[in-house]
Each structure stands twice: as structure tokens, then as C-alpha cells.
Amino acid sequence: MKIPIEISARHIHLSKPHAQVLFGAGHEFKVLKELSQPGQFAYVETVKLVGPKGEIDNVRYLGPFRARTQVEISETDARKLGIDPPFRRSGDLTGSAGVKIVGPKGEVDLKEGVIIALRHIHMDPITAEKLGVKDGDRVKVDVDGVRDLVFENVIVRVRDDFKLSMHLDTDEANAAGIDEENHFGELIKA
């Protein structure tokens, strides 16, 4: 079974209160593009992350609002900032790293919410049944090419509105020799 691969560059999800602090209460966000997962989109707006060792500008803000602000970066980014975020699933933020977030209208000193995302595959229940996997399963995905490798511990995430897609961060994509173009992995049940 071929799984389409998407590369998640560093990005931020914001709670409504944090969005208001960073961009001002009346700010109307402009959609840059729809993402592959339905109802998810990238905004034109970006923020700056400031850590003890460095800063990263132009970090993409993804909507819609979330209950908690979440920053997803790569290990490369973490080193540049000088912070040590854990490898986590999206939403699993307790005890994760902090960072200062700077927007055009204000700053947020985020105490926790920075993670390096564990690689995962989005899919809907029908696809999961067809593949013989269920939400929370760990599978392997083989990626061909000059930097051929097999990603293990790939988390299956099943939801009615998910579209089949494997998400890697930029370090993982680089390690597999995957660039912006269309790439597919081969699912191997663990």
C-alpha cells in the first residue's frame, strides 16, 4: 500500500487568547492555502520564535484555533533556539518545552507547548480497515531512493475527516532524501 508523504515544516497552532495577544484583538487572518487535512489551513501570518540561543523568524501560523498553543519544530530548529523539546504526538503537551513567541502586536512567553512531532499517518476509518490497522498502532514505512530507509514507530492516527497522508518533519525528509515533489512510502505492518 502506497502512502503519500508530506513534509511538515516548522509551524505554530494558536489558542484564541494567544492569537489576540500576538496579532491584536481585531485582527482578521488571511488564508494562504488549504492543507491536505480538511478544515486545516495555513495563514499568511507568521510569528518569530525566540530561545536562549537563537531565534527563528517567519514561522507559519496554521488554523483553525486550538484549545492550546502548540509549536512544532525540528531537532535542527531546537538546537538553533537552544531548547530541548520532547518527541510527542500532537496535543500531548504536558511537560513539553517553552519558547518566547513574538508577533507584530505582542509577545507570549509560552511555558509549555513546543514539541518535535512523532511521525504519523493520517487516515480515515475505512482506509484503516482496508490496511488492517487501527488508531494508535505503530507501523513501518519503507521509503525508496538513494537514501532508502524504513521509518519504524510510525503512529497511525484515524479520524473520520483525515485524508491518507504520512507526515515527516524536515529532518526526517532530508534524511530520506525527499524533497518537495511527490513521494510515497510503502506501509509495512509492524
Added chain:
Amino acid sequence: MKIPIEISARHIHLSKPHAQVLFGAGHEFKVLKELSQPGQFAYVETVKLVGPKGEIDNVRYLGPFRARTQVEISETDARKLGIDPPFRRSGDLTGSAGVKIVGPKGEVDLKEGVIIALRHIHMDPITAEKLGVKDGDRVKVDVDGVRDLVFENVIVRVRDDFKLSMHLDTDEANAAGIDEENHFGELIKA
């Protein structure tokens, strides 16, 4: 069989003429530390790489001199510089990428010599025989951890003076969740 893993950060090997241009003809290089491969060392001296989109400072110079100047960077570095080096073995430089190299005493406009190193394992002939592999073989190496993965297409490099060590670049190490500390991979014959 457990293989010790080392992370190769971006670095440069210089030809003697290029070293003289960059640092001056009479310059005496200072050794920062011995590397794991016998006769190889890191100098205190560094250079700056300048590409069409960006530059990277403090790129470590490794000795001794080589016949040809060779720059080894990660895909992350390549994007920052705005160049597109091929994935290659060390020494295989024909048609590779160029970059401007800036030293304290001069500049070199390198036409080719920039590569992203293919992952590989150094070993001596006795170890190779014990492992049942030979120079140029491609093997797999399984790396455990939260970002468990299997690197395929790992090139075996056999030489009398090589010490057993697998070399990954920083993107690969980050993708495998490996940091500076001691890590080992499990060799799997392909």
C-alpha cells in the same frame, strides 16, 4: 553486531593550494582534536561558506590535506545556502555543487566539491571478514529509540587504517533521534 554511530557535522577538507589562499601561505594550523579515524583531525580553524541564498559561518576544517577540496554539508545546510549538492561518496566530486569559501586571508570560488555524504560504515578488513561484508557492499543498520528507523543503502568502506564507525550527517541523526551521546546501530546484511 553493534556499530558505533558518529554524527558528521558540516565540514571541509582542503587541498594545500586552497588552504594557502584561505589562510595565507605561512599559516600553521592548530589541531583542535583527533578524530576517530586514525590520522584524521579537526583544526581550530574554520571557514565561511557563501551561497546564492545564504551563508554558513564556522565550518570546521578537517585535516590532513587532500588532493581536492571537498565540502560535506547536510540538506538543511544546502537549502540555507541555496545550492543543490548531490548525494555522493567521499572523493566522488565530478559534477558536484560549487560554493564560495571565505577564509581570513582570501576566498576560493569552488566550482565543484560540495556533496551530501552518503551514509557509510568505516571498518578494517578483519572486521569486514568477521561481519561477512566487503568494501562497497550496501547494508542496513537498525537504530533503536523513539525515532526507531532502519537506514538502508549504508555503504561499507574497508581500509586497513579504518576504525569501526558508522557516519551519519546531522539530518540523519536528528531523524533517528540521536544526539551527541553514545549510540549504536545493529547491522543487518541486505
